[in-house]
Amino acid sequence: MLEGIKVIEMATYIAAPGAAGILADWGAEVIKIEPLAGCPMRYTMANMGADHLKGSPIFDLDNRGKKGIAINTATPEGVEAVKRLVKDADVFITNVRPGGLERAGLDYKSLAAVNPRLVYASVTGYGLEGAERDRPGFDVAAFYARSGFGYLQTVKGSEPTTLRTGIGDHTTSMATVGGILAAIVERQTTGKGRLVEASLLRAGIYAAGSDTAVQLKYGKLGSTKSRHESVAPLSNFFKAKGDAWFVIVPRQGSIDWKAVLRVIGKPELETDERFANPKARRANAAQLVDILDAAFAAHDLDHWRAKLDAEDMIWAPLMRPSDVAKDPQAIAAGAFVEVPEHDGSGTYLAPASPIRFPGADDGPKGPAPALGEHTLEVLRAFGYSEAEIEGLKAAKAIA
The missing domain is CATH 3.40.50.10540 (Crotonobetainyl-coa:carnitine coa-transferase; domain 1)
Incomplete structure (x- = not known):
């Protein structure tokens, strides 16, 4: 060119x-x-x-x-x-x-x-x-x-x-x-x-720039939290069986909340008052992350790959550069x-x-x-x- x-x-x-x-x-x-x-x-x-x-x-x-x-x-x-x-x-x-x-x-x-x-x-x-x-x-x-x-x-x-x-x-x-x-x-x-x-x-x-724009507009900015303190606990890294980490990036609001519950096989959490809306999930982030950690630790990454893809979730494995070099995609x-x-x-x-x-x-x-x-x-x-x-x-x- x-x-x-x-x-x-x-x-x-x-x-x-x-x-x-x-x-x-x-x-x-x-x-x-x-x-x-x-x-x-x-x-x-x-x-x-x-x-x-x-x-x-x-x-x-x-x-x-x-x-x-x-x-x-x-x-x-x-x-x-x-x-x-x-x-x-x-x-x-x-x-x-x-x-x-x-x-x-x-x-x-x-x-x-x-x-x-x-x-x-x-x-x-x-x-x-x-x-x-x-x-x-x-x-x-x-x-x-x-x-x-x-x-x-x-x-x-x-x-x-x-x-x-x-x-x-x-x-x-x-x-x-x-x-x-x-x-x-x-x-x-x-x-x-x-x-x-x-x-x-x-x-x-x-x-x-996304964070800097918030700082410039409002004069304040939230700090970066640990996994258990996350403002959006669903938007997080989780570990599958075998120590394989992956990240989930849910769409804004509650669009993917029900999908996540279907993925982990816990539809009953939809009516749990601790997690009724984004604000409640934020207030009870540590408890929710613990529940998700326990669920995801039960199966390997291939299991969750199929489940997450079936729900059209936005997610990706945390890959080593040595694995990236062999990644077909x-x-x-x-x-x-x-x-x-x-x-x-x-x-x-x-x-x-x-x-x-x-x-x-x-x-x-x-x-x-x-x-x-x-x-x-x-x-x-x-x-x-x-x-x-x-x-x-x-x-x-x-x-």
Whole structure:
């Protein structure tokens, strides 16, 4: 879908490279600029003490199908090389902090002067304005903790739990892709590019937007309760025989109350005053959850699968990632793709990009590049002579 779109990415870690990675899956030509030492995500497995494992699946996910070059942008020659690449580009994506970009002359204003059609996507922790715009911000900090999301995920009276790797980053990646494509559509009319500003903080606030909207409207918000204190005790996780957890999401009001009673074989509870309406069920949540726990513990998940599906209930098993990889429905939904190994030895399974385009080539276009793999190829393609390339080497702008 994006064939002919040229993207220059100058970014490390996950959120910004993830956005460029989605664009690469969808057919854009993406040139990834890394520092000479490489993106830290290349070394994730080694940094976690698992250096016996091959490669870095975390890095590969967000960087497959890109051309990789290594440039030292702390040198004037390196900055000039970036500007030469940008001159012919459609999109520039970066997560370098705003102050550093301004000092280097790689901020939006500077690059728009080089290429007025450029769509410039900035991905930061906290945005481009305000006293904290240059504060570093990983997703567990800016997206999760600072946005209120982490508080909402913490059961009252319990200790907070952290966010797994990349969840906030990839949410921000998807948002960034949307902003970039909107700016490309606008450019078709105006002929000009624009600044697209994404931040982990703003994405986190939006991701928690349903609760945040209540807070903003009414000035108050209920805390996250334990299973036995739930405001809606039917909307809960339950454990079947064999320690298999699953979640039930009943429709609002009492629509699914009778269906749940039919599922567990206790129709007599319909006339029990403790559970006569949603307010009563909330007041007696602990007793109701105990009854449901005892009922669901009596049979295995397959038994409840049949019962819940027969009532057209909204529910899902709590699955391990190892089971998700074998889930026929996830496979049918196109959630996984085969990615070529860098050494050409075969392929391996990885998550697909988040949107499917039936009938289109919307999957990986190749492996993630080795550090600096395409530096000379790209520079020559952009008009650098051999003498100029040697000058970049002498200036330590490239390795």
